[in-house]
Amino acid sequence: ERWLDQDSGTKRVGGSRGPIAKIPQLRPQSRAEQANMRMTWVLLWFWVCWFGLCCSREDEQVWLSLGQACGGTVQGMCDGNLTCVPGDNSFIEGEAIDPGVCALVPPPAGCTSKCSGVQCPQRLMCRAGVVTDPCGCCTHCARQQGQVCGGRSWERGYCDRGLTCALFLGHAHAMPPETGICKVIPGLRTDHLADPLCPWVFGCRVRMGSCDCFGLKTCHKMFSYRSLEECSKYLIEQQYWDSVGPYLEEEPCMYHGCVIKGDRCVCKLQGCDSHALTRDACLNLLEMTRCSNVSCPKLAVLTCPHDSFLTEPYTPPKQCCPLVPALCTCNFEKCPSAQSACPPGHRVHRISKGNGHPGNCCNRYQCRPGEEKPAVQERDEKEEEG
Incomplete structure (x- = not known):
């Protein structure tokens, strides 16, 4: 039953x-x-993908020697002081990547070998982006309009995009070891990141969910990954975290904060509700505290002519008093164009030529009725504009 x-x-x-x-x-x-x-299942999938990408290759970094192919889909990085010089089409974004070659590239003009004796400026509260100087010695804040640049091996800074390191007086570039000022020079306004003064850089960044790798001469930090391998690993990891993210518990808010202890900044992981500072803010406050009791010589405040502006003084690293005072330099953006419109029957004539000094920065033009422009003057103006 x-x-x-x-x-x-x-x-x-x-x-x-x-x-x-x-x-x-x-x-x-x-x-x-x-x-x-x-x-x-997600962990199993990630392990299989990671094993296929990483473990099937050597664990150690592959270093390439002089003359070997590099960049593109080539595995490894150039060894020592070698630079991966891309092919002719490698700098075109979005195009197929041509492998370059590991070459020994001499340092740019004005750069000391191995950056010996160069004193790098501190990165304190950057107004804009971070750049590496053309010599490859220092990473610092990109210099802005009116800030000092140049110096030995560019130790006084490199200008941000759209600006040129020019001499305080005149129209010429400032080349190391000369000290210059960042400003706009007529005919040289540019917003792109390439600069023939800078070294070759090859790298990758993620665009539209895929790795975009190319090379160009630049001093700006524009690559997130040094090679296609690093970029591909990031994409695999990103896919993994996107998959497991909804199932993970929310972690406590933490960030890398700094506090002043004695004469230095101590940085460690802090809770988001703490009053710790960022590294740049901590160094800036420490510098202000160190120089608070220092008396610097008083400098006369200059009044600049209408065609110029006052630059910012320059204080070397770990010093409290300016080494280069504020000076007047030409603001070429205020200069009138030679193409100014004249009434019918009039022609534009240059009546004086500016020398790039405050008070006489710009060429002066005048409309004159019924006169033909002299051939010699027209030739000189074309050469100047060119």
């Missing part, structure tokens, strides 16, 4: 009240169990 105990949900065998046999009851999986199952 088989009968079911309705109260206990168990099954008795036979007519007696003997041992009770449990009936396995199937139940649907809970949400937590389903999430764990999905997590297991």
